[in-house]
Amino acid sequence: MADITPAVEIKDLVKDFRTSFRKQLLRAVDGVSIRIMPGEVYGLIGPNGSGKSTTMKALLGLVAPTSGNCSIFGKDSLKVDSRNDVGFLPENPYFYKHLSGAETLRFYGKLCGLRGRKLEDRVNELLSLVDLEGARDRRIGGYSKGMLQRIGLAQALVQEPRLVILDEPTAGVDPIGSRQIRDLIFKLRERGITVFLCSHLLEQVQEVCDHVGIIFRGKMVKEGRLEDLIAIEDQTEIILKDASPELVEQIRSLVAASSGTSLVRTGKPRTTLERLFLRETQGGDQ
Numbered sequence: 365m366a367d368i369t370p371a372v373e374i375k376d377l378v379k380d381f382r383t384s385f386r387k388q389l390l391r392a393v394d395g396v397s398i399r400i401m402p403g404e405v406y407g408l409i410g411p412n413g414s415g416k417s418t419t420m421k422a423l424l425g426l427v428a429p430t431s432g433n434c435s436i437f438g439k440d441s442l443k444v445d446s447r448n449d450v451g452f453l454p455e456n457p458y459f460y461k462h463l464s465g466a467e468t469l470r471f472y473g474k475l476c477g478l479r480g481r482k483l484e485d486r487v488n489e490l491l492s493l494v495d496l497e498g499a500r501d502r503r504i505g506g507y508s509k510g511m512l513q514r515i516g517l518a519q520a521l522v523q524e525p526r527l528v529i530l531d532e533p534t535a536g537v538d539p540i541g542s543r544q545i546r547d548l549i550f551k552l553r554e555r556g557i558t559v560f561l562c563s564h565l566l567e568q569v570q571e572v573c574d575h576v577g578i579i580f581r582g583k584m585v586k587e588g589r590l591e592d593l594i595a596i597e598d599q600t601e602i603i604l605k606d607a608s609p610e611l612v613e614q615i616r617s618l619v620a621a622s623s624g625t626s627l628v629r630t631g632k633p634r635t636t637l638e639r640l641f642l643r644e645t646q647g648g649d650q
């Protein structure tokens with residue numbers, strides 16, 4: 365098999381911060397290792413203060429590890445050129461409020477060396493991708509939280525990165541805005557872009573990620589393919605449409621007659637509260 369360089373490689377990362385209280389050391393990240401292959405969507409989940417942002421910042425070279433190392437497409441995170449292939453949406457992105465959405469993207473595009481027709485094409489493409497064409501000339505100061513996160517995502521994509529890092533991309537965004545961001549993450553995946561996101565909104569992580577790591581008090585406590593992590597190994601699900609009561613009864617007696625198998629539950633599957641909310645506020649079947 366061909367040797368593929370991981371998009372993200374974090375090895376035994378430890379990060380200590382010196383606290384103001386008696387200058388004690390606080391271990392924010394304690395021996396975390398993560399490997400993300402190109403094209404994967406990886407979700408790092410954990411409670412507040414468990415070390416998610418610090419792990420991402422170490423990967424971006426924004427904090428220096430106490431020990432361990434991080435690399436992006438094989439390049440050490442402490443070297444500037446490791447960031448050539450990365451787009452980052454921080455937890456609370458800062459924007460110049462007097463600029464419009466288009467001006468904001470133009471500004472970042474210029475920082476990345478784009479000029480002229482190429483710059484304009486990229487700005488238009490990104491505004492269309494994040495569905496903000498209608499608000500392109502409105503000042504960012506008047507954007508909703510969901511729109512701000514989408515323009516932030518567009519900004520992170522300006523230089524056509526192969527890896528996008530999203531720190532709590534849907535924090536403070538309502539379910540409709542969250543769904544738009546979720547759909548954008550799907551679009552990134554379709555384009556083969558690797559996504560590394562952290563969140564404590566578990567349902568969303570479950571919807572978009574194919575790999576998940578659970579971090580708690582700085583340590584990785586569980587990691588793997590989402591499907592493997594959430595499968596209940598000794599159970600089998602059969603979902604029937606328009607089944608008659610007689611058929612359900614037949615299945616029930618078949619199970620009762622077989623040794624070693626028991627019926628755990630029958631009934632109607634439930635939608636999620638999020639889908640119900642979206643159906644009632646947006647119309648149509650979500």
Ligand SMILES: Nc1ncnc2c1ncn2[C@@H]1O[C@H](COP(=O)(O)OP(=O)(O)OP(=O)(O)O)[C@@H](O)[C@H]1O
Pocket residue numbers: 381382383390391392410411412413414415416417418419564
């Ligand atoms: N610059 C810093 N100086 C001192 N302590 C810090 C610093 N940055 C983070 N910490 C501490 O490190 C721990 C991990 O913080 P971190 O922000 O990585 O967690 P998180 O999982 O991203 O949390 P949240 O979900 O609240 O964003 C916390 O106890 C935090 O207070």
